[in-house]
Amino acid sequence: MKVLRSIGLVLFLFSFGLFLSLFFMSEYKLTKEIFVEKIKKQHQESLEPTMQELFDKPYSTSYSFAQAVSNSISRVNEQFRNAQQWDSVIYDDYTSSLTKASTSGWVVDNTGLLFFLVFGVGLIGAMLFILPKASLETAGIKNDGIFHNVLNNRGWIGILIGTLLIGFYVLIYFYDAYIMNWIILVEPLKKWIYPQGESSQWFLYGFLYTFAVLVMGVRMILKYRHSKYQIIRTLSVMFFQLAFAFLIPEILVRLNQPYFDFKNMWPLDYDFFDAWHINMLTSAGGLGIFMFVWGITLFVVGVPVFVYFFGKRWYCSWVCGCGGLAETAGDPFRHLSDKSLKAWKIERWLVHAVLVFAVIMTGAVLYNFISGTSSIFGFDTYTYLRKPYGFMIGSIFSGVVGTGFYPLMGNRVWCRFGCPLAAYLGFVQRFKSRFRITTNGGQCISCGNCSTYCEMGIDVRWYAQRGQNIIRSSCVGCGVCSSVCPRGVLNLEVKDEKGRFGQPVLAGNNHVQQG
Amino acid sequence: MKNIIIIGNGIAGVTAARHIRKRSNHRITIISSETTHFFSRTALMYIYMGHMDYKNTKPYEDWFWKKNRIDLIQDFVEKVDVVEKKLYLTGKGKLSYDTLIIAAGSKSNKFGWPGQDYKGVQGLYSYPDLLEMEENTKGIERAVIVGGGLIGVEMAEMLRSRKIEVTFLIREDSFWSNVLPSQEAQMISRHIREHHVDLREGTELQDILGDNQGRVRGVVTKQGEQIECQFVGLTVGVSPNIGFLKSSGIDTQRGVLVNEYLQTNVKDVYALGDCVERTYDLPGRRNIEQVWYTGRMMGEVVAQTICGTPTPYEPGPWFNSAKFFDIEYQTYGNVWNELKSNEEEFYWEHHSGKKAIHFVWDKGSHQFLGLNVFGIRLRHELFDKWLREKRPIQFVIENLHEANFDPEFFDRHETEIITAIDLAKPELKIKSTLKS
Numbered sequence: 001m002k003v004l005r006s007i008g009l010v011l012f013l014f015s016f017g018l019f020l021s022l023f024f025m026s027e028y029k030l031t032k033e034i035f036v037e038k039i040k041k042q043h044q045e046s047l048e049p050t051m052q053e054l055f056d057k058p059y060s061t062s063y064s065f066a067q068a069v070s071n072s073i074s075r076v077n078e079q080f081r082n083a084q085q086w087d088s089v090i091y092d093d094y095t096s097s098l099t100k101a102s103t104s105g106w107v108v109d110n111t112g113l114l115f116f117l118v119f120g121v122g123l124i125g126a127m128l129f130i131l132p133k134a135s136l137e138t139a140g141i142k143n144d145g146i147f148h149n150v151l152n153n154r155g156w157i158g159i160l161i162g163t164l165l166i167g168f169y170v171l172i173y174f175y176d177a178y179i180m181n182w183i184i185l186v187e188p189l190k191k192w193i194y195p196q197g198e199s200s201q202w203f204l205y206g207f208l209y210t211f212a213v214l215v216m217g218v219r220m221i222l223k224y225r226h227s228k229y230q231i232i233r234t235l236s237v238m239f240f241q242l243a244f245a246f247l248i249p250e251i252l253v254r255l256n257q258p259y260f261d262f263k264n265m266w267p268l269d270y271d272f273f274d275a276w277h278i279n280m281l282t283s284a285g286g287l288g289i290f291m292f293v294w295g296i297t298l299f300v301v302g303v304p305v306f307v308y309f310f311g312k313r314w315y316c317s318w319v320c321g322c323g324g325l326a327e328t329a330g331d332p333f334r335h336l337s338d339k340s341l342k343a344w345k346i347e348r349w350l351v352h353a354v355l356v357f358a359v360i361m362t363g364a365v366l367y368n369f370i371s372g373t374s375s376i377f378g379f380d381t382y383t384y385l386r387k388p389y390g391f392m393i394g395s396i397f398s399g400v401v402g403t404g405f406y407p408l409m410g411n412r413v414w415c416r417f418g419c420p421l422a423a424y425l426g427f428v429q430r431f432k433s434r435f436r437i438t439t440n441g442g443q444c445i446s447c448g449n450c451s452t453y454c455e456m457g458i459d460v461r462w463y464a465q466r467g468q469n470i471i472r473s474s475c476v477g478c479g480v481c482s483s484v485c486p487r488g489v490l491n492l493e494v495k496d497e498k499g500r501f502g503q504p505v506l507a508g509n510n511h512v513q514q515g
Numbered sequence: 516m517k518n519i520i521i522i523g524n525g526i527a528g529v530t531a532a533r534h535i536r537k538r539s540n541h542r543i544t545i546i547s548s549e550t551t552h553f554f555s556r557t558a559l560m561y562i563y564m565g566h567m568d569y570k571n572t573k574p575y576e577d578w579f580w581k582k583n584r585i586d587l588i589q590d591f592v593e594k595v596d597v598v599e600k601k602l603y604l605t606g607k608g609k610l611s612y613d614t615l616i617i618a619a620g621s622k623s624n625k626f627g628w629p630g631q632d633y634k635g636v637q638g639l640y641s642y643p644d645l646l647e648m649e650e651n652t653k654g655i656e657r658a659v660i661v662g663g664g665l666i667g668v669e670m671a672e673m674l675r676s677r678k679i680e681v682t683f684l685i686r687e688d689s690f691w692s693n694v695l696p697s698q699e700a701q702m703i704s705r706h707i708r709e710h711h712v713d714l715r716e717g718t719e720l721q722d723i724l725g726d727n728q729g730r731v732r733g734v735v736t737k738q739g740e741q742i743e744c745q746f747v748g749l750t751v752g753v754s755p756n757i758g759f760l761k762s763s764g765i766d767t768q769r770g771v772l773v774n775e776y777l778q779t780n781v782k783d784v785y786a787l788g789d790c791v792e793r794t795y796d797l798p799g800r801r802n803i804e805q806v807w808y809t810g811r812m813m814g815e816v817v818a819q820t821i822c823g824t825p826t827p828y829e830p831g832p833w834f835n836s837a838k839f840f841d842i843e844y845q846t847y848g849n850v851w852n853e854l855k856s857n858e859e860e861f862y863w864e865h866h867s868g869k870k871a872i873h874f875v876w877d878k879g880s881h882q883f884l885g886l887n888v889f890g891i892r893l894r895h896e897l898f899d900k901w902l903r904e905k906r907p908i909q910f911v912i913e914n915l916h917e918a919n920f921d922p923e924f925f926d927r928h929e930t931e932i933i934t935a936i937d938l939a940k941p942e943l944k945i946k947s948t949l950k951s
């Protein structure tokens with residue numbers, strides 16, 4: 001069994017190494033034909049004189065190639081600007097499309113094989129590493145060595161993975177041309193789902209995300225195999241990621257319908273009310289209209305009703321994609337969340353500020369959509385609200401920080417400090433819900449396992465040791481506090497609202513008033 | 516405003532301090548030698564196993580003490596002068612008090628075995644003990660644990676988490692048999708073995724062997740068997756830590772003697788927690804109870820007394836909990852290791868061997884007396900209530916489903932349990948819709 005695990009690790013590291021080295025494995029050469037095919041007619045004339053220098057010139061890295069392309073476009077634009085020919089300035093981003101078309105060599109010729117070597121072998125390796133654990137250890141809480149481990153406890157592997165993740169997010173969001181080999185790698189899958197489609201950085205991202213949720217979901221299920229709650233919950237996030245976030249939208253596109261993730265909702269889905277999005281849905285026939293209505297119903301009716309009956313967890317740790325990644329790939333890092341009172345204060349300010357920002361931004365966007373304008377109180381909505389939101393919150397906060405910082409600040413940085421939907425769900429959970437975590441009489445021994453493993457940084461023990469229900473807007477109901485508690489003190493319960501905020505009670509002692 | 520000094524920053528001393536602060540403006544100082552801040556002793560094992568860091572075991576953040584005006588002094592009290600009302604500290608010299616609370620906890624028992632002072636031989640009670648254990652077990656292959664109680668099994672789990680081979684010597688015929696009835700003792704013994712612990716029942720320690728550097732190299736049992744090892748854990752119980760009170764005039768026997776108000780024989784001197792021996796009897800309770808909960812409850816009570824509401828210490832029905840490797844254990848009321856003559860019992864064990872429940876009731880009146888439960892979580896509040904209300908066993912069985920505290924989706928066993936008890940004890944005439 002141990003040998004199997006070692007083989008698995010070697011296979012996985014091999015495929016991961018191969019994946020990283022793909023970065024350097026192609027040649028990039030722009031030709032006249034590619035130029036003619038990819039550049040819009042109206043730009044060809046102005047671009048050709050400078051771009052000509054690149055024709056048939058081989059580049060060995062995507063970086064140098066993409067730089068050369070964007071330099072030549074900037075040079076042309078600079079001339080236009082100097083000549084004050086504002087209308088001629090080229091805003092189209094040709095870097096990715098040219099890079100993709102100009103890539104040649106081993107990766108392009110062997111995508112099928114490479115896809116198997118990276119993802120097939122990677123999957124086999126991961127499973128060989130994960131599955132035998134079940135026979136090496138009895139079922140139960142096995143957090144052995146987590147605080148001694150260089151991966152889990154901000155050691156060098158943790159920092160390395162954090163750095164890789166942050167780098168990956170920066171590339172995906174802002175420099176997709178540099179990772180063209182990876183985008184090409186998943187092209188066969190894209191074609192299989194949707195033959196007319198082309199793989200993009202977003203398809204790559206969606207695929208890797210789903211891959212991570214599924215593989216690490218299996219690990220999570222195994223780790224908590226003694227807890228049916230954890231098993232069912234993990235299966236749920238795996239299902240929603242695979243079906244709702246990844247496959248259904250792709251299939252919809254193949255069926256000529258709008259790309260739509262039925263489980264995503266405003267304000268997490270911050271471009272839902274963008275003019276282009278509303279137009280896309282409302283002009284796509286009956287299904288499009290249904291999607292539009294569904295998206296609105298989900299947050300107007302779905303959130304309050306479901307949170308009332310089940311707590312915020314119905315979304316955050318059973319359905320949501322960000323939550324799905326956090327609960328699977330992020331599980332090894334849950335103990336890194338900051339439990340201090342100070343962190344809680346920062347959390348409340350930050351997450352509610354983001355919610356306010358999202359509401360103002362969306363309000364302005366909707367106002368513009370309805371009134372046919374593009375500014376509000378004299379400020380251009382896109383420049384001052386929509387774009388900064390998309391950049392700062394949508395990309396940097398939720399992606400780069402939200403996931404890149406898993407190994408440094410825990411697996412729920414985004415959900416806790418940044419997600420406006422979490423703030424909204426939490427608001428309902430705090431004030432109008434049947435959900436609470438109850439404590440079992442006087443059984444708490446203040447050991448601290450619950451607080452340590454709370455990914456949302458809730459100091460669960462603070463409540464448990466004084467016999468008080470835990471009602472916190474941030475609680476995503478993952479149930480891990482209850483799982484790790486060695487004395488069976490904590491339980492996620494939905495019952496009558498009465499007594500939810502009741503006095504702390506520690507059963508067992510006569511004549512004592514608690515407080 | 517009184518000047519209150521508390522010796523010991525464990526659960527007993529700290530609970531007293533917190534509750535006094537809630538009720539008054541008295542000056543509060545806690546003196547303790549072990550660590551600067553209160554930490555959870557019960558979590559020591561998790562630090563060793565890498566589930567937590569030391570800082571995670573502190574129930575309150577470090578700012579808490581200052582904010583609540585509780586002064587902390589890390590020092591050792593060598594002597595108490597109850598006439599002058601003064602304490603003599605190793606570092607800080609003399610300190611005066613108006614009211615003294617002694618919450619000095621326990622210390623590990625050592626029975627004067629030959630070789631018990633070799634390096635690598637130790638008990639586990641304090642944080643320094645844990646650091647020593649960390650040091651003593653670095654890179655070793657085999658350990659022997661002597662004494663089959665809760666700390667012993669925790670130590671076995673700790674060592675196994677680092678893949679160290681463990682031989683576990685217990686004098687009795689089965690694990691923790693001075694507390695557990697034989698059915699559950701056997702189940703837990705099986706589970707301990709499942710974790711690859713070499714459990715030796717009916718085996719006593721004779722001698723501890725050392726090498727010429729003064730390090731332990733093995734043990735010899737009473738049967739004459741020699742077992743090689745590089746570490747010996749002595750977990751043969753704890754006793755009240757009262758050495759520093761000798762000749763202070765405060766009455767002690769095995770522990771500091773206290774009355775219902777947790778007062779010692781000396782005015783304005785109280786004692787709480789592990790170090791206490793009660794001079795009065797409480798039904799179903801031992802006079803020295805070295806568990807977390809009693810320390811906490813005494814702290815709550817003494818705070819009321821000191822703040823002007825004299826309150827006797829009268830804990831309700833006994834409860835406790837523990838975890839043996841993967842199996843959680845809870846107990847409510849009294850289940851003795853051997854059935855008393857007036858008692859009747861029913862034991863159910865799940866086919867997995869990881870869940871069990873053991874009811875005890877009075878033969879004549881059918882009054883429910885207590886239960887042990889393994890692998891299933893039950894509600895403390897309900898059992899506390901049912902025990903106080905002296906409910907009959909039938910009521911408890913019929914309402915068992917209400918007391919379940921397991922997470923959602925967990926397998927439920929009420930039907931199976933009720934059916935089994937109905938079959939075994941038809942005379943109870945159990946009425947339940949859950950009967951199959």
Ligand SMILES: Cc1cc2nc3c(=O)[nH]c(=O)nc-3n(C[C@H](O)[C@H](O)[C@H](O)COP(=O)(O)OP(=O)(O)OC[C@H]3O[C@@H](n4cnc5c(N)ncnc54)[C@H](O)[C@@H]3O)c2cc1C
Binds near residue numbers: 527593790
């Ligand atoms: C490994 C382990 C696991 C345990 N697990 C459980 C469990 O799961 N459930 C349960 O109910 N109980 C458990 N216990 C028992 C429980 O921890 C104790 O009952 C409880 O901590 C006692 O609290 P206390 O406040 O009375 O004393 P302590 O926590 O012992 O505090 C006393 C403090 O006073 C200090 N002190 C003593 N004398 C002096 C002096 N002269 N000068 C200065 N300072 C002094 C000591 O250094 C110590 O820090 C466990 C104990 C151990 C060791």
Ligand code: SF4
Binds near residue numbers: 445487488
């Ligand atoms: S609730 Fe459980 S895990 Fe949390 S401190 Fe109490 S005993 Fe430990």
